[in-house]
Amino acid sequence: MRQKAKVETYESPAGGWGSLNAVAHILTQEEVAVLGSEILLKQNKPGGFMCVSCSWAKPAKPRPFEFCENGAKATAWEVTGKTVTPEFFAQHTLAELRTWSDHQLEEQGRLTTPMRYDRGSDKYLPVAWDDAFRDIGGELNRLDPRSVVMYTSGRASLETSYMYQLFGRMYGTNNFPDSSNMCHESTSVALPEVIGVPVGTVLLEDFEVTDCIFFFGHNTTTNAPRMLHPLQEAAQRGVPIVTFNPLRERGLERFVNPQNPVQMLAGGTRISSQYCQVRIGGDAAAITGICKWVIEADDLARDNGAARVVDVAFIQDHCAGFEEFAAFCRAQDWDEIERASGLTRMALREAADTYMAANAVIANYGMGITQHKHGVETAKMIINLLLLRGNIGKPGAGISPIRGHSNVQGQRTVGISEKTRLVPLDRLAELYDFEPPRWDGVSTVDACEGILKGSVRGFVGLGGNFLRAVPERSLMEPAWSGLRLSVQIATKLNRTHLVPGEVTYLLPCLGRIEIDRQESGEQAVSMEDSTACIHGSRGQRKPVAEHLLSEPAIVAALAKATLKPNPKIDWDTWVGDYSKVRDAIERTYPDQFKDFNKRMFEPGGFPRPLGARERKWKTPNGKANFTVPKSAFAPPPESDGVYELMTMRADGQFNTTIYSEDDRFRGITGGRYVVFMNPVDMEDEGLTSGDTVTLVTEAGDGVERSLDELQVVPYGIxxxxxxxxxxxxxxxxxxxxxxxxxxxxxxxxxxxRVFKDTIVETVEAGEAPVSAS
Incomplete structure (x- = not known):
């Protein structure tokens, strides 16, 4: 049986003493000396290093401590003094390591030596870098490039990402899925169709002049805590903040800035002026209700000869599809809106009144929007709401999708995409004198399907924990063993590394915070934040191990071992001086990266030009487009006994990285196998706090998907x-x-479906009881 978590109510705000204690704990846990923690003072600073966790914007005038609790955890996790050496792998088989938790695996420390899996001993054995590259190149050349997937997580730099996609396309593949496929791809699909850009339009300075902020489906407390600073400043100016989320997240309720002694004593700032606990999947219905109130208020104003509520001039000059959308809103039934959203029409009217009273509105959203069956349409619904009153392309207003990992957006910008229409293939062909493949590659889901079918034979992972992050784990892990080649470039050990293919390599790399010294001296790299601003980053700490290679060096070595020489590209020169890679990025994307090397350390970063910020709509019709959703509302489960489950992250984690098995804000200590449930539903199911249950997916496809021994926690959901x-x-x-x-x-x-676990006592005295469903 799993050890039960301790559950208790956490009453404190986000930030404050709890945050300071958590930072002190992670520094101690990762053996980062107090004198070594000065590294945090260089985090997110011009000339310093950019945080390796979230992608939230970095201000031009940073605070003395421009890092958050989770950013400090990510830094301590990377600069830890703990190491995983060949001796560690000599002591442990992969079968044994697969019994360890995710936290235990990464807690061992930094990888130090390239390793190759030995099937006979079920262990990783050390291998020389040159031998590893030669063997991997030979394996790649024996595989059909169409059968090879080149995956990226969200933290690789712009320089590495550009080199990686170029290597792959010269090899002959367009299979470049990345972590965006699992989070904000719904944004990348929705926004180009309606406003002509795949990213948000808001800059950090817009938060200084906005007079209203809407939030949809994002837990800022743990996923982008530094964002709480501009939110707190806005709330203190009296800016209303309207939040829609199934759970009440502490950071969107109250926040104490731990850098402010007065706030530490006073108890912090209320963040959300209205908090709407929308039903899971009910955001589109809620937005429809708000838009319906706005449209009907405008209809009344027009009929009475009063000032219009919608921005008529903006709609006439810049938009298409308004009348169709307005007719759709008028036709919606309030009972259906309330049922689908889980909110009353009066709550939605309050939100609509707040929206209509504001001149400049920012709409933020996260994966609570994008990770739904109707995620693309819901993102478009948020655009509809903004377009009604001209809230795109003016100061203090716009759309703000809150991306996750630190450079997941930037990787797409420099060519990491399976969709060939998004990549300047003709320009690459011209620059490097080769013919890139023109077929569309596979997304993350497509890659998983290919692995299950056996059509994907090779997988090169530039960071990440692919097998742990994707769905369908019970099928994916056995299928992974059928890969001919699995190559993982990583800083720490994770669960994906423990499921080998026929030929498996583990290649350790430098972290972003470490000094990267090459032929021309110490190197800098760059990344793009979620407001489409580009930042430079310089490593600050001595590498944890002597023979680590940088990500660009590893990519270049793989390319040289795989490809025939090309006089148009000198991989060694690029590795010796990363500014040469940035010159190549500028030549490939001259409109986006003008004067790249000169500008990369501008305070606050330099913004990429985006037409929608200037009300220039790069859509097929040249307009910003209202859209009518095909499926306005996600219906609740029709079958009795079926629940809707949402997955989420804890305070003690970032993506698949588990810093601890605690979730401070939700009152959980020492365990992650819990399920949060409404107390009334618990009573109906005959459950009490601490009971364990098994969840079984209601799918009807013949595949059994279940997770047992989940501790039930009563919660306001x-x-x-x-x-x-x-x-x-x-x-x-x-x-x-x-x-x-x-x-x-x-x-x-x-x-x-939820099934209560029963405890069956064993016959033998002294034996532990076993759980059965």
Whole structure:
């Protein structure tokens, strides 16, 4: 049986003493000396290093401590003094390591030596770098490039990402899925169709002049805590903040800036002026209700000859589809809106009144929007709301999708994409004198399907923990062993590394915070934040091991071992001086990266030019487009006994990295196998706090998906809704359960049934009881 977590109520605000204690704890846990913690003072500073966790914007005038609790955890995790040496692997088989938790695996420390899996001993054995590259290159050349996937996580630099996609295309593949496929691909699909850009339009300075902020489906407390600073400043100016989220997240309720002694004593700032606990999947219905109030208020104003509520001039000059959308809103039934959203019409009217009273509105959203079956349409609905009153392309207003990992957006900008229409293939062909493949590659879901079918034979992972992050784990892990080649470039050991293919390599790399010294001296790299601003980053700490290679060096070595020489590209020169790579990026994308090397350390970063910020719409019709959703409302489960499960992250984690098995804000200590449930639903199911249950996916496809021994925790969540932790609950998500149009796994709305576990006492005295469903 799993050890039960301790559950108690946490009453404190986000930030404050709890945050300071958590930072002190992680520094101690990772053996980062107090004198060594000065590294945090260089985090997110011009000339310093950019945080390796979230992608939130970095201000031009940073605070003395421009890092958050999770950013400090990510830094301590990378600069830890703990190491995983060949001696560690000599002591442990992969079969044994697979019994360890995710936290235990990464807690061992930094990888130091290239390793090759030996099937006879079931262990990783050390291998020389040159031998590894030669063997991997030979394996790649024996495989059909169409059968090889080149995956990227969200933290590789712009320089590495550009080199990686160029290597892959010269090799002959367009299979470049990345972590965006699992989170904000719904954004990348929705926004170009309606406003002509795939990213947000808001800059950090817009938060200084906005007079209203809307939030949809994002837990800022743990996923982008530095964002709480501009939110707190806005709230202190009296800016209303309207939040829609199934759970009440502490950072969107109250926040104490731990850098402010007065606030530490006073108890902090209320953040949300209105908090709407929308039903899981009910955001589109809620937005429809708000838009309906706005349209009907405008109709009344027009009929009475009063000032119009919608921005008529903006709509006439810049938009298409308004009348169709307005007719759709008028036709919606309030009872249906209330049922689908889980909110009353009066709550939605209050939100609409707040929206209509504001001149400049920012709409933020996260994966609570994008990871739904109708995630693309819901993102478009948020655009509809903004367009009604001209809230795109003016100061203090715009759309703000809050991306996750630190450079996941930037990787797409420099060519990491399976969609060839998004990559300047003609320009690459001209620059490097080769013919790139023109066929569309595979997304993350497509890659998983290919692995299950056996059509994917090789996988090169540039960071990440692919097998732990994707759905359908019970099928994916056995299928992974059928790969001919698995290559993982990583800083720490994770669960994907423990499921080998026929030929498997583990290649350790420098972290972003470490000094990267090459032929021309110490190197800098760059990344793009979620406001499309580019930042430079310089490593600050001595590498944890002597023979680590940088990500660009590893990519270049793989390219040289795989490809025939090309006089148009000198991989060694690029590795010797990363500014040469940035010159190549500028030549490939001259409109986006003008004067790249000169500008990369501008305070606050330099913004990429985006037409929608200037009300220039690069859509087929040259307009910003209102759209009528095909499926306005995600219906609740029709079957009795079916719940909707949303996966989420804890305070003690970032993506698949588990810093600790605690979730301070939700009162959980020492365990992650819990499920949060409405107390009334618990009573109906005959459950009490601390009981354990098994969740079984309601799919009807003949595949059994279940997760047992989940400790039930009563929580303020809407009826018929459940919440559990990512990635543990990924085993419950069918691979085919994804957002229409983007194939983002619909992890925020999984239909499941709940079965109470029973405890069966064993016959032998002294034996532990076993759990049975």
């Amino acid at each position: 809407p009826r018929r809704s459940l919440a559990g932790y990512f990635p543990e609950c990924n085993v419950l998500i069918p691979l085919w359960h994804y957002a229409e149009g983007s194939k983002v796994p619909a992890a925020k709305s999984v239909p499941v």
